[in-house]
Amino acid sequence: MPKRIGLISLIVVCSLWSLPKAAYAQALIPHTLQLDAAKLEQQGLSLAQEAAQLAQFQQYEMAMPRARLASQLAPKSDKVWFLLGGLYLQTKELDSAIAALKKAQSLNPKNGDVLFALGSASFQQQKYDVAVNYFQQGLKLKPNDPEGLFDLGNAYYMQRRYSDAIAQYNQAVSQDKKFWPAINNIGLIKYEQGDVAGAIQQWQSAVTIEKQAAEPLLALAVALYNKGERQKGLAMGETALRIDDRYADIDFLKENLWGDRLLADTKKFLELPRIQAALQQRGENTAAPTPQPTQ
Structure with missing residues (x-):
């Protein structure tokens, strides 16, 4: 990959590009290029704003180079370093995230975020x-x-x-009061402790708050199925996986802090023929081409 020209070098190249050609044997007069630090910083903040907007749409690959350049142009802005650290965090570049976030912390120790x-x-x-x-x-x-x-x-x-x-x-x-992930996680703990009834109550509360929350709905489905309410559990499980089929992945469940007991029960639940059929149908629907409008 060719070495990228730095910003200051690029400005110098552009400025020299417009200079008149020197006469033969004439010595070039050295000069110092005066850069407007305030203008560069403002450009950096504008780039950071663009990066933040891209990040809102999860366009991290486009946001990252803007945020990096912004941190060079506006190195004293804790908000820019915080943004860069957050992008690194989203892309799982944890060491780089920590370095950027510590820079932000050094510039503004009172930022709790x-x-x-x-x-x-x-x-x-x-x-x-x-x-x-x-x-x-x-x-x-x-x-x-x-x-x-x-x-x-x-x-x-x-x-x-x-x-x-x-x-x-x-x-x-x-x-x-509507922060259902906390309610969901109380259910995760209660299930691991053997308090299935308590876990069910928590997951029911979470689903009442957010009906499209696949995680507590699937956990509730597994608990109800194991409790003997099989048809209700299967129907809930199908609904949960239609909302978000990532929850059919045991590794994804581990990332979401599901404990060993719930994971073991969920693995058996996901292997049930009706649940497998629902997953297969969803996969087929996802793979099917979108019908094109007739001309």
């Missing part, structure tokens, strides 16, 4: 002690943040500190 993002990066590295520390620091700055409370609950969950995790999830719900 940066601490939450650092906690998320550490969580993904399975450094749960470090993640807990970052989430706790973030909550000192933003004590009523539902997502921060939820993330701390997840870190406690991975440390098997179940009571602490449930306490954080409940605090998240107290701040946002």
Whole structure:
């Protein structure tokens, strides 16, 4: 891959391109190119805004180079470094994410969202002690943040500190009554602890809040099927997988913190002929070409 010309070098090249040709044997007079730092910084902030807009549509490959260049043009902006760190986080480049986020933190230590993002990066590295520390620091700055409370609950969950995790999830719900992921995760813990009835109650509450939430719907389907309500469980399972068939992937369920007991029961559930048929039908429907309008 050819070496890319740096921004300043490119400006120099462009400026020299327009200079009149020197006479033969005439010495070129050296000059210093004056760059407008404020203008460059403004260009960097504009690029960061473009990157943020692209990121909203998950166009990370297009957003990333803009954010990188923005961090060079506006290196004193904590928001730019935070954006860059967030993009690295989305693309699973965790070491780069942490480096960018720490730069943002050094520029603005009072930004709780940066601490939450650092906690998320550490969580993904399975450094749960470090993640807990970052989430706790973030909550000192933003004590009523539902997502921060939820993330701390997840870190406690991975440390098997179940009571602490449930306490954080409940605090998240107290701040946002419709925050169904926290309710869902309480169900995950209760199921692993053998409290199936308690888990079912939590998942029913989550589905009541968000009827299109595939995760609690599938978990509820598995629990009801195992409880003996087989037809109801199968119907719910079909509905959940029509909403989002990623939940038919055991590895995806692990990423979403499903415990060993629920995973084992779900694996058996997914192997049932009716569920397999539903998955096959969905796959066929997805693969089918979209009918073109007649001319």
